[in-house]
Amino acid sequence: MSTDTDSDAETDGDDPKAEADVQDNEARERLVDLAAAFYDQFAAGDVPTMAIPTRTKSNIEYDEEAGVWVYGDRESSRSANSVRGARKLLKAIYTIDFLAQQLAEDRSSTLRELYYLSESWDEKEAQFADQDESNQLVEDLEIVTSVAREDFHMRPEESGATLMGPLRLREQTRRGEREIHCQEDVGEGGYQIPNDPDTIDFLDCDADFVLCVETGGMRDRLVENGFDDDYGTMIVHLKGQPARATRRITKRLHDELDLPVLVFTDGDPWSYRIYGSIAYGSIKSAHLSEYLATPEARFVGIQPADIVEYDLPTDPLSDSDRNALENELKDPRFQTGYWREQIELQLEIDKKAEQQALASRGLDFVTDTYLPERLSAMGVL
Amino acid sequence: MTAFQSTLGEEKDIAGELAENQRAISIAEFFEKNKHMLGFDSGARGLVTAVKEAVDNALDATEEAGILPDVYIDISESSNYYTLVVEDNGPGITAEEVPRVFGKLLYGSRFHKREQKRGQQGIGISAAVLYSQLTSGTPAKITSRTAGSEQAKYFELIIDTDSNEPEIYAERETTWDRPHGTRIELEMDANMRARGQLRNYVKHTAVVNPHARIELREPAGEFKSERATDQLPAATEEIRPHPHGVELGTLIKMLGTTDSYSVSGFLQEEFTRVGQKSAANVLSSFRDRQFGRELAWSPPDREACIEAVHDAVANKSKEATETFAVAVADRVREFDRLCHHEVAEAAAGAATAATEETGTTFGDTVQERATEAVWPLVVESREADCHAIVNDATTSRKDEAVVRALARRIAAKFNADIGDDETDDDNTTDGRDRLTYDTLRGYVDRAADTTVERDEVAVGDTAREKITEGLWEIGREVPDDPPKIREIADDRDTAGRLLRAMEATDVMAPPTECLSPITDELVLAGLRKEFDGDFYSAATRNAAVHGGDPFIVEAGIAYGGELESEGSVDLLRFANRVPLVYQRGACATTDVIKSIGWRNYGLDQPGGTGLPNGPAVVMIHVASTNVPFTSESKDAIANVPEIEHEIELAVREAARDLKAYLKKQRSMRKRREKQDVLAAILPRMATKLADVTERDRLDIDDSLARIMNNVLIERTIEDNRVKLVVENHSATNESPELTEIVSAEPSGISDGASVVEMDGEWFIEWSPTVESGSEAVLEYALDGTGNSNGNNDDDGGSDEPSFDLDVSGVESEKVTVNAAPTTEPSSTTTTPPTPSTSE
Numbered sequence A: 001m002s003t004d005t006d007s008d009a010e011t012d013g014d015d016p017k018a019e020a021d022v023q024d025n026e027a028r029e030r031l032v033d034l035a036a037a038f039y040d041q042f043a044a045g046d047v048p049t050m051a052i053p054t055r056t057k058s059n060i061e062y063d064e065e066a067g068v069w070v071y072g073d074r075e076s077s078r079s080a081n082s083v084r085g086a087r088k089l090l091k092a093i094y095t096i097d098f099l100a101q102q103l104a105e106d107r108s109s110t111l112r113e114l115y116y117l118s119e120s121w122d123e124k125e126a127q128f129a130d131q132d133e134s135n136q137l138v139e140d141l142e143i144v145t146s147v148a149r150e151d152f153h154m155r156p157e158e159s160g161a162t163l164m165g166p167l168r169l170r171e172q173t174r175r176g177e178r179e180i181h182c183q184e185d186v187g188e189g190g191y192q193i194p195n196d197p198d199t200i201d202f203l204d205c206d207a208d209f210v211l212c213v214e215t216g217g218m219r220d221r222l223v224e225n226g227f228d229d230d231y232g233t234m235i236v237h238l239k240g241q242p243a244r245a246t247r248r249i250t251k252r253l254h255d256e257l258d259l260p261v262l263v264f265t266d267g268d269p270w271s272y273r274i275y276g277s278i279a280y281g282s283i284k285s286a287h288l289s290e291y292l293a294t295p296e297a298r299f300v301g302i303q304p305a306d307i308v309e310y311d312l313p314t315d316p317l318s319d320s321d322r323n324a325l326e327n328e329l330k331d332p333r334f335q336t337g338y339w340r341e342q343i344e345l346q347l348e349i350d351k352k353a354e355q356q357a358l359a360s361r362g363l364d365f366v367t368d369t370y371l372p373e374r375l376s377a378m379g380v381l
Numbered sequence B: 001m002t003a004f005q006s007t008l009g010e011e012k013d014i015a016g017e018l019a020e021n022q023r024a025i026s027i028a029e030f031f032e033k034n035k036h037m038l039g040f041d042s043g044a045r046g047l048v049t050a051v052k053e054a055v056d057n058a059l060d061a062t063e064e065a066g067i068l069p070d071v072y073i074d075i076s077e078s079s080n081y082y083t084l085v086v087e088d089n090g091p092g093i094t095a096e097e098v099p100r101v102f103g104k105l106l107y108g109s110r111f112h113k114r115e116q117k118r119g120q121q122g123i124g125i126s127a128a129v130l131y132s133q134l135t136s137g138t139p140a141k142i143t144s145r146t147a148g149s150e151q152a153k154y155f156e157l158i159i160d161t162d163s164n165e166p167e168i169y170a171e172r173e174t175t176w177d178r179p180h181g182t183r184i185e186l187e188m189d190a191n192m193r194a195r196g197q198l199r200n201y202v203k204h205t206a207v208v209n210p211h212a213r214i215e216l217r218e219p220a221g222e223f224k225s226e227r228a229t230d231q232l233p234a235a236t237e238e239i240r241p242h243p244h245g246v247e248l249g250t251l252i253k254m255l256g257t258t259d260s261y262s263v264s265g266f267l268q269e270e271f272t273r274v275g276q277k278s279a280a281n282v283l284s285s286f287r288d289r290q291f292g293r294e295l296a297w298s299p300p301d302r303e304a305c306i307e308a309v310h311d312a313v314a315n316k317s318k319e320a321t322e323t324f325a326v327a328v329a330d331r332v333r334e335f336d337r338l339c340h341h342e343v344a345e346a347a348a349g350a351a352t353a354a355t356e357e358t359g360t361t362f363g364d365t366v367q368e369r370a371t372e373a374v375w376p377l378v379v380e381s382r383e384a385d386c387h388a389i390v391n392d393a394t395t396s397r398k399d400e401a402v403v404r405a406l407a408r409r410i411a412a413k414f415n416a417d418i419g420d421d422e423t424d425d426d427n428t429t430d431g432r433d434r435l436t437y438d439t440l441r442g443y444v445d446r447a448a449d450t451t452v453e454r455d456e457v458a459v460g461d462t463a464r465e466k467i468t469e470g471l472w473e474i475g476r477e478v479p480d481d482p483p484k485i486r487e488i489a490d491d492r493d494t495a496g497r498l499l500r501a502m503e504a505t506d507v508m509a510p511p512t513e514c515l516s517p518i519t520d521e522l523v524l525a526g527l528r529k530e531f532d533g534d535f536y537s538a539a540t541r542n543a544a545v546h547g548g549d550p551f552i553v554e555a556g557i558a559y560g561g562e563l564e565s566e567g568s569v570d571l572l573r574f575a576n577r578v579p580l581v582y583q584r585g586a587c588a589t590t591d592v593i594k595s596i597g598w599r600n601y602g603l604d605q606p607g608g609t610g611l612p613n614g615p616a617v618v619m620i621h622v623a624s625t626n627v628p629f630t631s632e633s634k635d636a637i638a639n640v641p642e643i644e645h646e647i648e649l650a651v652r653e654a655a656r657d658l659k660a661y662l663k664k665q666r667s668m669r670k671r672r673e674k675q676d677v678l679a680a681i682l683p684r685m686a687t688k689l690a691d692v693t694e695r696d697r698l699d700i701d702d703s704l705a706r707i708m709n710n711v712l713i714e715r716t717i718e719d720n721r722v723k724l725v726v727e728n729h730s731a732t733n734e735s736p737e738l739t740e741i742v743s744a745e746p747s748g749i750s751d752g753a754s755v756v757e758m759d760g761e762w763f764i765e766w767s768p769t770v771e772s773g774s775e776a777v778l779e780y781a782l783d784g785t786g787n788s789n790g791n792n793d794d795d796g797g798s799d800e801p802s803f804d805l806d807v808s809g810v811e812s813e814k815v816t817v818n819a820a821p822t823t824e825p826s827s828t829t830t831t832p833p834t835p836s837t838s839e
Helices: A002-010 A017-044 A081-103 A111-120 A131-145 A214-224 A227-231 A244-257 A269-278 A284-292 A303-307 A318-330 A336-348 A357-363 A367-378 B002-021 B025-031 B043-064 B098-101 B124-136 B195-208 B248-259 B263-270 B277-291 B304-313 B316-333 B342-359 B366-381 B382-393 B398-425 B437-455 B459-474 B487-488 B492-504 B520-530 B588-595 B641-693 B701-707
Strands: A049-053 A060-063 A068-071 A076-081 A162-164 A166-173 A178-181 A200-205 A209-214 A233-237 A259-263 A300-303 B068-079 B081-088 B140-145 B152-160 B167-172 B181-188 B213-218 B221-225 B293-295 B473-479 B533-542 B544-546 B549-559 B570-575 B618-622 B711-718 B721-728 B735-742 B753-756 B761-766 B777-780 B803-808 B815-818
Touching: A017 A049, A017 A131, A017 B641, A049 A131, A060 A284, A068 A284, A076 A081, A081 A111, A111 A131, A111 A227, A131 A284, A131 B221, A131 B618, A162 A214, A178 B002, A200 A244, A209 A214, A209 A244, A209 A284, A214 A227, A214 A233, A214 A357, A214 A367, A227 A233, A227 A336, A227 A367, A233 A244, A233 A300, A244 A259, A244 A269, A244 A284, A259 A269, A269 A300, A269 B803, A300 A367, A303 A336, A318 B342, A336 B098, A336 B803, A357 A367, B002 B544, B002 B570, B043 B068, B043 B081, B043 B181, B043 B195, B068 B803, B098 B124, B098 B140, B098 B167, B124 B140, B124 B152, B124 B181, B195 B213, B195 B221, B195 B520, B195 B618, B221 B459, B248 B263, B248 B487, B263 B277, B263 B304, B263 B487, B263 B549, B277 B473, B293 B342, B304 B316, B304 B366, B316 B366, B342 B366, B382 B398, B382 B459, B382 B544, B398 B437, B437 B459, B487 B492, B520 B533, B520 B549, B520 B618, B533 B641, B570 B588, B588 B618, B588 B641, B641 B701, B701 B711, B701 B815, B721 B735, B735 B777, B803 B815
Parallel strands: A209 A233, A209 A259, A259 A300, B068 B213, B570 B618, B711 B815
Antiparallel strands: A049 A076, A060 A068, A162 A233, A166 A178, A166 A200, B068 B081, B081 B181, B140 B152, B140 B181, B152 B167, B213 B221, B293 B473, B533 B549, B544 B549, B549 B618, B711 B721, B721 B777, B735 B761, B735 B803, B753 B761
């Protein structure tokens, strides 16, 4: 699927709309093929079944070639054998019907809309109980049909993440093409990343590296201190656990513009997972790792080592923090010497620190001292 | 002084007066004052008890005569009194017997018999008569007609409570419509407050007597129970007492009256299950108790033995003496251990051999002297032998010196006793080391006590027991003849020893011909008849014994259906086919039911103990030659461990079937629910799929059958051949019974099906066995019928054959029938087959 989308992005054709339609047809066909497979199972007197990879930590493995984590061989099946399985399949078929129709009509909808839309279906058994269920089902369909959600024209409710930095791009909007410079044509808030970043073409870039920042406060600090200007930085605001679009654009910035990607988060186990999902791919969307993950992304901090080195104000680790760290030690994505060392150090000092803790050394400390020091040490500056 | 004198005199007078007042109390008078003991403590209860006694008698009498009981009970209210009439179709009672049967307490034929009967003591019906006369002042009116007599006899009588003798008010011939039977009419001060118990009694009696027809009429209604079987209960046979079930007094009485001369003969003659072998075992055990055992020790050195015999024998030639001595020594050496009488036997054997060889006679005296010479040598082994036994019996931690000292002390007790015994004529060791177990234990205890005292070590009870056991083991049974019957009968102690010997000997359980269980089949029939449930189970245990009386426990459970589902289950208790109405809480059956964890068996049991809840009836029947009741009123079975154990096993056995049934019900319900949901979801799924893929409508029956692990039956018609395909998607083999009802004559029917024609319809029946995962094809042809030409598209055809398929033998939840004629668009109609009856 990544090849499909990538080639699409690289196609600089005269009629991008026509290209997109082919894509839509392909996606639609795959959905109908899946329905046809169920149909054939019924016709043969078999029990309709859909097998999908088990989406748990224990079933992801490292893909040497792509350098990302993908699903392993373990599969769980949704079979009409049980009442539960039959309900799931019924919902899947209704959703297939809906998505196929949506693609045929060239419309789009959000995940949340799908959930509410199901309420209007005549078949009560096909309605979703909650949005988790519909989200999960869309993920199932993504995996089984090898078509990304975006190509079903399904959007998340909001992404909201932003870009700021010396980059000129062209976005395909509903009102036609727009050329935007991510410093000059945007306000303080930066450039809003669209739901499908593959509608963007990069035109012109003066940036030297990409810095993904977890919190809004830190992102605003960097912008206010002119860090993007001073160091030629593409500042990507992650807004916590990054949305797919954010991860996708990060990967494209790296792959297409050859920019190093650096991740700057809080110094706690949850933030390491944010880094993990950018660099290695998330467990929930490991089927899209090749499309979303940037294996070359590197972690800036806050490292547990920084807490010690800069003597940052800290909070003690809670029980859930410690559990999360222990779990990360067992997480196949974190099985590197660097992470083992950092996590064990954190467990030992039993402390965590936020990005904003750097302010204890003054508001400019992060832009004047911490980042330049860290980035130099990492060979980026 | 005078005062004293007069007091003495007065005292004499009082004693005299008292003596004058002393007199025998008639049994009737006693019970007049103790009505409650017989279940007549109130008007309400008195009526129930009177019915119970009369019905028990009626059932016993009819069964004994091999007649299917037909019992009629009528209760009517007249002014202040109730009149009870109970009629049966029994053999009748002769005119001579009637007054005594009804007018004398403790008159009966069964008290002395070991046989399962409802009544036993001969109190019941006469007590009812007594109750009637005491409360209403009117005599009992009895009509009885024996088979073949022209007329019935009619009596009016009361019981003279002073003499416990019947007093006849009227006696005459009368006519009666019954050819034989007995009718009793009692008037009594009573009430119907115990109507519930009365009705329960009659209903429950009907459950355990499915061979009886019982009718009850009372002021508020009537109840009738027809018989469910024509099979009379197996006739019971009286049995002799069992050795484990007699008391000392009974034994002495039996010893006094027996014709047998020897103990062995007596045992075999008077007791059940005692043959030659058991008698020998009892005798051996009796000898041990009566005479004790002779302890056997290791044989002495050969040379020492020869020398001793040599010295003891005088007046014989040297060669002969030598031969005798060597013969004695050789025989003695043949034993591992030998006791005194074995030494004597060795001497006797040697004497015979020596006489043969040398021609010299070695008489009794010489043998005796030789025995007395050799025995002291044998006895020398005591200490070493005791040591070995003590060593084995005590823990290895014991100090060797202590063990040795203990062994020496025990061995010494035998010597010490010889001294005692020379003056004392008591039968202890006699110098022959002959002693009873108790004496032996005494030796061990005394020796152990000394050891405890001197050596300051503990010798516990277990060790003492083991040492005693060890020594008792090396004891030999004595060859003495047991005392004769007369002697035992005259000596209570000896009789007691015999009784203990009988109790200690393993004897086969008593025979069960004396018992008449209802049998599990008839328990089921009885429950079915009286309770409208969905499920019934029953269990009859094998006979067991308590105190020499054999007994059989049966249990039955009825569940579901119309049974009351609120509150706890109904517990039906029976003893010898008689319902127990009162004192449920005091009954062993109740205790057992409460102690069972019913949740295991699928019944609700709040707190996990006590009576379970739910729509169920649990019945327990204890049949015995002597049911142990808690009181004379026979309302509750006593807590005898053996009986409780059997009750538990019987109930658990029946409950296991219930559990399996409930489990199956649950899984069937789940399956039904699953099928319902899937039957709703899958067709919609199929419709939607056809929509999305823009293909034809789907037939999903195969998939549905596979999902439900079902048996799928489909009919197809092609060129006049009708095919029924039975696909088994379940995990086990299935044997459905298919009945195809077709309105045209079939031919070429496959698989050996039977065909029956009825009013223009043909019933074809197959019963194939289809293995799990495979299918069976059942076929037949319809030729020459109507205008059918192989195609069913001829709309004008009016005699299109009709089909109807009925499936049984497989739970309806597991069957999917898709047998609509092929002319119609295939639909998913599922013909519900007749539900198979659960067992």
